Amino acid sequence: MAAAAAAGLAMRLTQLNVQAGGGKLDPTKGLFAPMSSGDVYVPINPEITFHFENYGTNEIRGLYDMFIFSLHLEASSAQLNVSQMTFEETFLLTDVILWPLVAVQRRAKKVWPEGSKGPNHNPCLIYDCEMTGTTQAIALILLGGFIIVGVTNLARVTYGRHLQQQKKVLGGNAKLILYSDDISYVKVAKQASSQQGEQIHIKRLALPNKPLKSNMIDWLRTLRDVRSENVNVFIGCLLDADSFNVVFEYCSRGSVQDIIAKKSINLDWEFKLSLLTDLIQVRIYPAV
Structure with missing residues (x-):
């Protein structure tokens, strides 16, 4: 050789x-x-x-x-x-x-x-x-280092996603969770309030104030993306000491229940048919 x-x-x-x-x-x-x-x-x-x-x-x-x-x-x-x-x-x-x-x-x-x-x-x-034993020890040390780096990167990515989710929920101008310090009441009788100078409508629900889970937060964020000419835009949730409330954009005409309750408003059959169609679609597609 x-x-x-x-x-x-x-x-x-x-x-x-x-x-x-x-x-x-x-x-x-x-x-x-x-x-x-x-x-x-x-x-x-x-x-x-x-x-x-x-x-x-x-x-x-x-x-x-x-x-x-x-x-x-x-x-x-x-x-x-x-x-x-x-x-x-x-x-x-x-x-x-x-x-x-x-x-x-x-x-x-x-x-x-x-x-x-x-x-x-x-x-x-x-x-x-x-x-040979030294080489094996070096290989094990390198393998341990790669595992530590991988776990560290995974923890960093997971924590980063958690921070992004918290920022979407609690931070920014379009935050999902509101507190009493974020709003000022204008007409308490009509449940009208103001957030950053814009009027909003607060609907109180008969639900206790409990911490929101991630699935509930994702559902509420999806609900905020819904846009329809017949539905007020959902803004977020208002949490206070003893109640859970949902917040919508303010509409001067009120809700459908308010319109139906007013005897002075004459509802034509076209409006009634459209309302019944919407109700039927909600019953057929409750998840939409």
Whole structure:
């Protein structure tokens, strides 16, 4: 392997020098001049490519992976013809050294013939065997860091959405929840009030004042988006100490109940038919 790497590197450097000299070798430049401008890749065959880099000033390092094999126990059996066995049947991959980790990674336990332990040597070669454990510890630390970052981002996004929802409900000029400090009563008898200089209508409901849940808030926000020429625009809810109220835009003509109760207003059949049609549609489509 070393001879193949050296020969391949020499041929590749010669090719690069010829290309740099316009088809000729420059006698003023050395063989390793291309190494100073970048790494050199030497393809040996379609499956193997050597990678060389300039490491320091006077050292060139070849970077490649190493795979360590051992003989299968069956290969030493006298009953088998080794010349007819495949590579996978003859050899067993036991260790791998991958660049740039430069640490022995155990793939399978090496089994010696007749249960022997083999020669007394360091399985990690010239490196410390604790490097593998150190690498695993570093990987676990990085994994823990990624998990912490992911959980932090998830919490930040969730909290941001919560703040946006609170801002839509409690903040801004079009907030959904109103309190007594947000309005001033104009005509208490007619339940007319004023919010930021605009008249509103307050309808008191026979409901206790309880904290609004998220589903209720979403439903009220959807109700505020409803627009119809026959329906006053819903503004929000008014919460006080002992009651729950809904707030609409003020209409000088009052509600449909007020109009029907006034004997002085003559309702034609077209209005009555339209009112009955709306009531029927509400009964058929109560969720709209």
